[in-house]
Amino acid sequence: xxxxxxxxxxxxxxxxxxxxxxxxxxxxxxxxxxxxxxxxxxxxxxxxxxxxxxxxxxxxxxxxxxxxxxxxxxxxxxxxxxxxxxxxxxxxxxxxxxxxxxxxxxxxxxxxxxxxxxxxxxxxxxxxxxxxxxxxxxxxxxxxxxxxxxxxxxxxxxxxxxxxxxxxxxxxxxxxxxxxxxxxxxxxxxxxxxxxxxxxxxxxxxxxxxxxxxxxxxxxxxxxxxxxxxxxxxxxxxxxxxxxxxxxxxxxxxxxxxxxxxxxxxxxxxx
Amino acid sequence: xxxxxxxxxxxxxxxxxxxxxxxxxxxxxxxxxxxxxxxxxxxxxxxxxxxxxxxxxxxxxxxxxxxxxxxxxxxxxxxxxxxxxxxxxxxxxxxxxxxxxxxxxxxxxxxxxxxxxxxxxxxxxxxxxxxxxxxxxxxxxxxxxxxxxxxxxxxxxxxxxxxxxxxxxxxxxxxxxxxxxxxxxxxxxxxxxxxxxxxxxxxxxxxxxxxxxxxxxxxxxxxxxxxxxxxxxxxxxxxxxxxxxxxxxxxxxxxxxxxxxxxxxxxxxxxxxxxxxxxxxxxxxxxxxxxxxxxxxxxxxxxxxxxxxxxxxxxxxxxxxxxxxxxxxxxxxxxxxxxxxxxxxxxxxxxxxxxxxxxxxxxxxxxxxxxxxxxxxxxxxxxxxxxxxxxxxxxxxxxxxxxxxxxxxxxxxxxxxxxxxxxxxxxxxxxxxxxxxxxxxxxxxxxxxxxxxxxxxxxxxxxxxxxxxxxxxxxxxxxxxxxxxxxxxxxxxxxxxx
Numbered sequence: 171x172x173x174x175x176x177x178x179x180x181x182x183x184x185x186x187x188x189x190x191x192x193x194x195x196x197x198x199x200x201x202x203x204x205x206x207x208x209x210x211x212x213x214x215x216x217x218x219x220x221x222x223x224x225x226x227x228x229x230x231x232x233x234x235x236x237x238x239x240x241x242x243x244x245x246x247x248x249x250x251x252x253x254x255x256x257x258x259x260x261x262x263x264x265x266x267x268x269x270x271x272x273x274x275x276x277x278x279x280x281x282x283x284x285x286x287x288x289x290x291x292x293x294x295x296x297x298x299x300x301x302x303x304x305x306x307x308x309x310x311x312x313x314x315x316x317x318x319x320x321x322x323x324x325x326x327x328x329x330x331x332x333x334x335x336x337x338x339x340x341x342x343x344x345x346x347x348x349x350x351x352x353x354x355x356x357x358x359x360x361x362x363x364x365x366x367x368x369x370x371x372x373x374x375x376x377x378x379x380x381x382x383x384x385x386x387x388x389x390x391x392x393x394x395x396x397x398x399x400x401x402x403x404x405x406x407x408x409x410x411x412x413x414x415x416x417x418x419x420x421x422x423x424x425x426x427x428x429x430x431x432x433x434x435x436x437x438x439x440x441x
Numbered sequence: 442x443x444x445x446x447x448x449x450x451x452x453x454x455x456x457x458x459x460x461x462x463x464x465x466x467x468x469x470x471x472x473x474x475x476x477x478x479x480x481x482x483x484x485x486x487x488x489x490x491x492x493x494x495x496x497x498x499x500x501x502x503x504x505x506x507x508x509x510x511x512x513x514x515x516x517x518x519x520x521x522x523x524x525x526x527x528x529x530x531x532x533x534x535x536x537x538x539x540x541x542x543x544x545x546x547x548x549x550x551x552x553x554x555x556x557x558x559x560x561x562x563x564x565x566x567x568x569x570x571x572x573x574x575x576x577x578x579x580x581x582x583x584x585x586x587x588x589x590x591x592x593x594x595x596x597x598x599x600x601x602x603x604x605x606x607x608x609x610x611x612x613x614x615x616x617x618x619x620x621x622x623x624x625x626x627x628x629x630x631x632x633x634x635x636x637x638x639x640x641x642x643x644x645x646x647x648x649x650x651x652x653x654x655x656x657x658x659x660x661x662x663x664x665x666x667x668x669x670x671x672x673x674x675x676x677x678x679x680x681x682x683x684x685x686x687x688x689x690x691x692x693x694x695x696x697x698x699x700x701x702x703x704x705x706x707x708x709x710x711x712x713x714x715x716x717x718x719x720x721x722x723x724x725x726x727x728x729x730x731x732x733x734x735x736x737x738x739x740x741x742x743x744x745x746x747x748x749x750x751x752x753x754x755x756x757x758x759x760x761x762x763x764x765x766x767x768x769x770x771x772x773x774x775x776x777x778x779x780x781x782x783x784x785x786x787x788x789x790x791x792x793x794x795x796x797x798x799x800x801x802x803x804x805x806x807x808x809x810x811x812x813x814x815x816x817x818x819x820x821x822x823x824x825x826x827x828x829x830x831x832x833x834x835x836x837x838x839x840x841x842x843x844x845x846x847x848x849x850x851x852x853x854x855x856x857x858x859x860x861x862x863x864x865x866x867x868x869x870x871x872x873x874x875x876x877x878x879x880x881x882x883x884x885x886x887x888x889x890x891x892x893x894x895x896x897x898x899x900x901x902x903x904x905x906x907x908x909x910x911x912x913x914x915x916x917x918x919x920x921x922x923x924x925x926x927x928x929x930x931x932x933x934x935x936x937x938x939x
Contacts, residue, residue: 171765190556273542275518278531279557379788383781406791410784417773424770428762439519 173427177282177337184283191283192290211298214254218247218299225367235369240310247303248397249366249390252324255296256332256389257357262288263336264343264353267437271344275438282430285336289329296325307398320396328389331419338426341433344440360386371403382407385415447529448609448640449492449515454524456485456510483708484510486664487524497631497641499655499672501648501679505702506661508644509613515642516611523749530608530640543587547578547597550586558605568604575630576600577623596623603630610634612643628654652676663701664708 181188196207222243226232232242263285267274270284304314342349361367364386370378371391381387382404388411391404404411433440460482484507492498500508514521516532541550551572555565573582576596586594602610610631631641631654645651651658651672658675660668668675686694738745 171763171769186561187556187559190562194553194556274557276516277533277554277557374792376785376789379785380781382788383784407784407788410780413780414777417777421770421773424766425762428766435517435520 171424173431174423177423177427177430180280180282181286181333184280187280188283188286188290191287195287195291196294207294210294214250214295214299215302217254218250221250221367222246231368235372238310240306241312244303244306244310244312245394245398246367247299247306248394249364251296251299251303252328252390252393253361253364253366253386254299255292256328256386257360258292258295259289259329259332260336260339261354261357262292263332264339265350266336267340268344268441271437271441281434281437282337282427285333285340289332289336304397312398315395315397315399317396317400321393324389324392324396327392327415327419331385331389331415331422334419334423334426337430338422341426341429344437345433363387364390366390371401379407383411383414385411385418388412388415446494447491447527448494448496449529449642450525450527451491451515452489452525454485454488454511454514454521454526455483456507456514456519457522458482458484481706483664483705485514485521486705486708488661488666489524490659490666490669492640492642494640495635495638496656497635497643497654499651499658500642500644500661501646501651501658501676502661503663505663507664508661511659511661512611512613512642512644521753523746523753525753528609532609532611533602533605533607541586541594541598544585546585547576547582547589548573550597551601554601555605572600572604575603575626592620592623599627599630603627603634607639609640609642612641614644614646624650648676648680664705 222239226239226242226246232239236242236245266284266288267281271281274281274284307314339349339353343353363381363384365371365381370381370387372378373381382391391401395401395404458481488507488511500511502508513519514526515528517526517528542553545553548569551569552565555568560568576582576599578593578597581589581593586597589597599612628650634641641654643655655672657670658668658672658679659666660675660679668678686697689697
């Protein structure tokens with residue numbers, strides 16, 4: 171408990187440092203590319219356009235489930251924004267300590283903010299897709315929903331979950347090297363089970379019920395519910411999904427901060 | 442010197458490395474699931490010393506004598522196996538290329554290191570020209586560090602460290618690679634730091650450098666601290682020993698080194714463990730009791746080391762998964778299980794409801810069509826009775842249902858199972874003798890009884906079943922009523938759908 175609070179407190183007092191590190195990382199990561207930071211935006215856009223063509227037109231998602239292609243595109247972009255953000259944040263955050271330990275151990279640097287730096291630097295992807303999604307919405311004649319402030323809540327929830335999950339993973343990755351491969355596969359699957367491309371609400375069976383309760387679908391459909399248009403199916407399971415989401419977040423935070431504090435002084439020995 | 446000025450205090454530090462072949466083996470060993478004793482290597486065999494503020498300590502010794510290990514432990518890169526380590530102040534370590542990112546340029550590396558030490562952008566802007574000037578790198582500052590020579594890396598590393606203002610500077614052979622002009626420049630800087638009361642802890646193979654800046658010298662010798670004292674005292678001893686050692690023939694030297702290494706492998710930290718655990722070992726074997734005590738201690742060797750290791754680890758990893766954490770985690774897990782169970786059951790009932798509504802609307806639309814024609818047909822009453830009984834059968838299932846649900850037990854898939862059983866029951870219990878008026882009496886009462894239970898009942902399965910039963914009951918009434926209105930419905934279709 172105290173460990174978890176300490177770690178949260180560290181995030182708050184080192185917040186300026188996190189921001190500075192993110193700014194610096196943005197500069198240096200894309201330094202060797204001709205197009206520089208534009209890749210951060212191109213990469214997801216290319217992915218989205220492929221999915222849009224295949225699922226929207228090829229498989230007819232934009233006709234059967236959604237009223238028109240613009241609506242489907244904006245619907246997918248919003249979900250993709252949250253999912254890409256979460257995916258990048260969790261994958262980056264989980265490996266952040268492993269990658270940086272050689273450098274960080276030789277100076278006084280709070281280890282627990284490394285996942286936060288990865289999460290914060292993934293926010294650009296979110297913003298790019300989110301703005302794109304909103305633009306598609308507006309150009310398609312769909313206004314922003316009246317419940318838009320909830321979008322901020324869902325973003326915050328995503329960040330909280332990403333942090334506690336990556337903190338938990340970052341220690342496990344160091345202890346068990348194989349874990350990262352499992353995590354990669356699982357995170358890839360969350361795009362499908364999170365309902366990023368195909369609407370989970372159309373699954374009228376137990377599988378759909380279970381998927382709707384998972385934390386990934388919670389934030390993905392949540393932000394659509396808040397920003398695009400209200401989704402009765404999502405709102406029906408809002409309360410249980412919220413409880414499950416935050417319970418998982420707290421469990422990961424508690425266990426993760428315990429593991430982190432237990433092993434942080436001997437991380438380098440495990441590598 | 443007073444104890445207040447102690448910057449680094451090292452007590453009986455030992456460091457054991459496990460020479461494991463694979464990484465998984467190593468990790469299992471660290472997590473103490475399995476241990477193989479014959480692969481231990483003791484890089485440090487119990488080292489104790491104190492370092493005071495404003496001192497420069499030189500560490501000398503042959504290669505592999507544990508100098509770097511000692512430095513890494515002092516700079517807290519990895520923890521000791523046993524022993525106590527206290528450090529008062531910020532440490533900063535510098536070795537060749539330590540903490541430099543090879544892909545970044547020198548300038549970016551300076552920026553990154555300063556950022557990570559917590560400086561703001563403005564501060565970095567003011568400091569970095571000084572660092573660049575001190576490092577003497579010139580135009581190379583904008584080249585990636587991977588293209589640097591080792592001397593350039595050392596220069597850059599030292600320049601950065603010298604400007605981050607640590608209390609304790611730890612220098613790992615970095616000064617030996619720089620040329621003499623840079624070395625003398627660095628020594629001036631080190632003297633400056635010494636004058637400011639900072640502590641410098643450095644490793645060097647160059648006797649000249651050590652004599653120049655060290656106040657005291659630690660002579661490491663195959664994991665042991667052979668001597669520690671004033672530079673003027675220790676250095677001659679060390680140099681003399683080196684001379685003597687070099688005089689020996691090659692096989693003799695190799696034999697000596699392999700003997701010492703073997704000792705490091707077979708060493709056991711028992712004595713140190715005993716000391717740390719504060720057990721008293723009787724020195725003399727005067728009395729029989731003492732002798733026996735000594736014997737038992739000797740047999741418990743491994744246990745003692747393990748105990749001491751654990752004690753040190755406890756000091757280092759001073760965290761426990763506390764009682765409150767357990768309680769919170771268990772509560773949350775239960776909460777997840779409970780909410781998911783309830784939610785799944787709820788959505789299952791909702792789905793049933795909608796499915797039945799769809800079915801019902803289908804049925805009514807089917808009925809309306811034949812109704813117009815069937816008004817003439819008026820076949821036999823027996824068929825009407827079958828249609829009535831089929832709806833009655835659905836109606837009567839709620840009575841059976843709780844029993845079915847209980848027998849199935851818990852959870853989600855059971856809902857579907859019960860669903861099928863409901864249908865089966867409907868199909869089976871087509872009893873011809875049930876009268877038509879019967880469902881009308883039963884039906885209104887049942888929802889009235891069961892609905893108050895609905896919100897209050899906590900068990901998810903029950904809620905689901907109750908809701909479902911009430912739904913099916915109401916559904917049955919409506920269907921029966923509709924069939925009553927229609928009177929002579931085309932019953933063959935009706936029975937088929939059910």
